[in-house]
Amino acid sequence: MSLAELARLLPLIGVGATTVVVMLVVAFYRHHLLTASLTLIGLAAAFLTLWVAPAAPSAQVTSLLVLDGYARFYLGLIVATAFGVTLLAYDYLEARESRPEEFYLLLLLATLGSGVLVASSHFASFFLGLETLSIALYALIAYPRVERNCIEAGLKYLVLAAVSAAFLLYGMALIYAQLGTMELSRIAQSMSGMGGAPSVMLLGGFGMLLVGIGYKLALVPFHMWAPDVYQGAPAPVAAFLATVSKGAMFALLLRYFAPIDLHAYRPLFLAFSLIAIASMLTGNLLALLQENVKRLLAYSSIAHLGYLLVAFLAGRAMAGMAVAFYLVSYFIASLGAFGVITVLSSGQVGGRAALGSWLLAPGGDKDESHPYQEPRAKSQELPSSPGEAESIEEYRGLFWQHPWLAGIFTAMLLSLAGLPITAGFVGKVYLLAAGVGSSLWLLAIVLALTSTIGLFYYLRLIVAMYTRPPVGERAFESRRQSPDTRRQWGGALVLGALVLLLVGFGVYPAPLIHWIQVAEQGSSRLAGPFGERRAHRSPLSVGDERPAPAVSSSR
Amino acid sequence: MGTLVVYFIAVVFLVSAMLGLSYVLGQRHEDPATGEPYESGIVSTGSARLRLSAGFYLVAMFFVIFDLEAVYLFAWAIAFRELGWRGYVEALIFIGVLVAALLYLWLQGALDWGTSSRAARRRP
Numbered sequence: 299m300s301l302a303e304l305a306r307l308l309p310l311i312g313v314g315a316t317t318v319v320v321m322l323v324v325a326f327y328r329h330h331l332l333t334a335s336l337t338l339i340g341l342a343a344a345f346l347t348l349w350v351a352p353a354a355p356s357a358q359v360t361s362l363l364v365l366d367g368y369a370r371f372y373l374g375l376i377v378a379t380a381f382g383v384t385l386l387a388y389d390y391l392e393a394r395e396s397r398p399e400e401f402y403l404l405l406l407l408a409t410l411g412s413g414v415l416v417a418s419s420h421f422a423s424f425f426l427g428l429e430t431l432s433i434a435l436y437a438l439i440a441y442p443r444v445e446r447n448c449i450e451a452g453l454k455y456l457v458l459a460a461v462s463a464a465f466l467l468y469g470m471a472l473i474y475a476q477l478g479t480m481e482l483s484r485i486a487q488s489m490s491g492m493g494g495a496p497s498v499m500l501l502g503g504f505g506m507l508l509v510g511i512g513y514k515l516a517l518v519p520f521h522m523w524a525p526d527v528y529q530g531a532p533a534p535v536a537a538f539l540a541t542v543s544k545g546a547m548f549a550l551l552l553r554y555f556a557p558i559d560l561h562a563y564r565p566l567f568l569a570f571s572l573i574a575i576a577s578m579l580t581g582n583l584l585a586l587l588q589e590n591v592k593r594l595l596a597y598s599s600i601a602h603l604g605y606l607l608v609a610f611l612a613g614r615a616m617a618g619m620a621v622a623f624y625l626v627s628y629f630i631a632s633l634g635a636f637g638v639i640t641v642l643s644s645g646q647v648g649g650r651a652a653l654g655s656w657l658l659a660p661g662g663d664k665d666e667s668h669p670y671q672e673p674r675a676k677s678q679e680l681p682s683s684p685g686e687a688e689s690i691e692e693y694r695g696l697f698w699q700h701p702w703l704a705g706i707f708t709a710m711l712l713s714l715a716g717l718p719i720t721a722g723f724v725g726k727v728y729l730l731a732a733g734v735g736s737s738l739w740l741l742a743i744v745l746a747l748t749s750t751i752g753l754f755y756y757l758r759l760i761v762a763m764y765t766r767p768p769v770g771e772r773a774f775e776s777r778r779q780s781p782d783t784r785r786q787w788g789g790a791l792v793l794g795a796l797v798l799l800l801v802g803f804g805v806y807p808a809p810l811i812h813w814i815q816v817a818e819q820g821s822s823r824l825a826g827p828f829g830e831r832r833a834h835r836s837p838l839s840v841g842d843e844r845p846a847p848a849v850s851s852s853r
Numbered sequence: 854m855g856t857l858v859v860y861f862i863a864v865v866f867l868v869s870a871m872l873g874l875s876y877v878l879g880q881r882h883e884d885p886a887t888g889e890p891y892e893s894g895i896v897s898t899g900s901a902r903l904r905l906s907a908g909f910y911l912v913a914m915f916f917v918i919f920d921l922e923a924v925y926l927f928a929w930a931i932a933f934r935e936l937g938w939r940g941y942v943e944a945l946i947f948i949g950v951l952v953a954a955l956l957y958l959w960l961q962g963a964l965d966w967g968t969s970s971r972a973a974r975r976r977p
């Protein structure tokens with residue numbers, strides 16, 4: 299490995315080294331602020347090293363990783379998001395956790411995994427990155443281990459991610475058996491160059507790959523876990539789940555599947571179209587029924603991934619730009635929305651949770667000194683978490699107590715709904731343009747229609763926030779213990795920056811477009827989602843095969 | 854493709870025949886002791902749900918983790934001369950991360966269990 303290759307790897311090395319350093323520091327000296335600051339410094343350093351990449355002829359680093367402009371763009375996005383999540387998580391953990399330090403360790407690991415995922419060019423690194431991400435996420439989701447919801451969510455995610463990994467591996471094996479290579483770019487090439495009907499084995503392999511990826515992205519037939527996990531996971535982790543874990547997977551999907559002319563693979567194209575339509579419909583329709591903000595955001599994120607699939611299927615020169623822009627706006631808005639929930643949930647409340655004390659003090663255990671039971675001693679004075687601020691009812695009248703937070707939440711929701719002067723609007727225009735540009739009329743129409751439905755539930759939440767609570771009923775502030783929002787500097791910083799970015803890119807998207815174009819030029823693929831020309835395709839004629847939205851898995 | 858279908862049908866047939874035949878031909882008891890666990894004719898006492906010390910579980914986990922990582926070192930040891938200094942440095946990094954993880958576990962007190970441990974003396 300030459301020095302140039304090492305220099306290209308620096309962002310990944312940086313995140314990895316930070317993980318080890320943070321682990322050692324936690325081992326010797328537990329200090330929340332120190333751990334968080336080290337994490338932030340490490341992530342910032344990794345972000346800066348993105349620009350160190352030398353002008354080497356090839357961006358390929360071994361056959362496993364490729365760190366071209368495309369990978370570095372998404373790597374930057376991931377690292378920046380992890381930075382934001384860390385800042386948001388600090389106050390949240392300070393208020394709720396007795397041992398918050400390992401959270402950062404796991405967050406760094408998850409970041410590293412998703413970084414490897416976007417940079418992977420080989421099935422091995424693809425799977426390695428995915429597993430690093432997933433395994434860190436199991437623990438992150440179940441981090442507040444005294445709460446039943448969190449454990450349930452963690453367990454659900456564990457089981458489903460394991461099943462999807464099995465599908466993924468089997469699919470990879472079938473494809474390898476058929477094509478004889480595990481390098482993603484060569485698979486894409488030999489798929490494009492292949493004439494005639496693809497063999498059953500290859501289609502089966504891609505079908506299984508699709509199932510595995512669909513689970514990770516929570517696309518519709520594979521979306522059942524998403525609402526439960528989002529609801530159970532701590533709010534900062536839910537933000538990470540909604541943004542980084544999905545974004546990394548989608549970036550990879552776009553890079554290697556988009557060059558394959560899906561029209562030659564009719565069944566695959568049909569499957570993707572059906573999944574896209576089902577995701578848009580189900581996500582938006584079920585979100586209408588939700589009374590829990592986190593579940594609502596979960597369903598809305600299912601719908602957003604469906605929108606992204608439209609651009610993915612369009613697959614022309616537009617797709618790369620559309621997906622990149624939309625993902626950035628979606629990252630900003632989702633992080634912001636979950637960020638507001640985090641800030642509101644960071645209040646300290648006295649009293650012990652019955653469940654917590656039950657779990658931490660198993661009766662009849664004489665082994666008082668067991669080190670792994672240390673939290674037990676602490677839990678006596680540990681403030682129990684009152685649950686997060688997550689039902690829509692709790693947000694009624696938020697504006698009259700926390701005007702800034704309500705305003706920020708409104709901006710984020712409007713961006714998710716795709717209204718003008720937010721980045722979400724520009725992103726959605728790009729998606730629609732990509733869909734229409736490739737004459738995917740049905741998909742484009744469904745996108746437009748379901749976005750309108752989506753507007754309704756976002757507005758419902760917004761209306762709730764601005765309703766003045768009736769006289770006699772207590773307002774947000776007093777219904778739950780006041781989240782001391784004025785002292786949450788990290789949250790304020792992140793949310794402020796996110797709003798600026800959101801409105802900034804909505805009003806003046808040129809810089810972001812420029813960055814995406816620079817990233818495109820830096821990408822070294824022969825044919826790819828960026829700058830690729832493809833024959834005009836016929837309109838999608840899926841007909842009336844729209845599946846009925848799955849019966850609600852809502853609780 | 855054809856053989857695969859035949860194989861699939863054969864598997865389905867075999868499994869359903871085994872389950873179905875034992876259902877049809879098998880005996881059914883409705884005696885008082887049918888549902889109880891069999892312990893050499895002795896009536897079982899107590900519940901099977903014992904409390905096990907978490908220490909066993911931890912030791913098992915650590916064994917699996919560190920044992921698995923030793924496998925990579927064996928693979929490196931075989932090709933030690935061919936890989937040269939570069940391989941040596943890479944293995945050093947690998948071992949370094951492992952040592953860091955071990956250090957972390959140690960200082961967390963995951964390696965000592967029982968009453969006379971360091972953690973117990975420190976925390977009366």
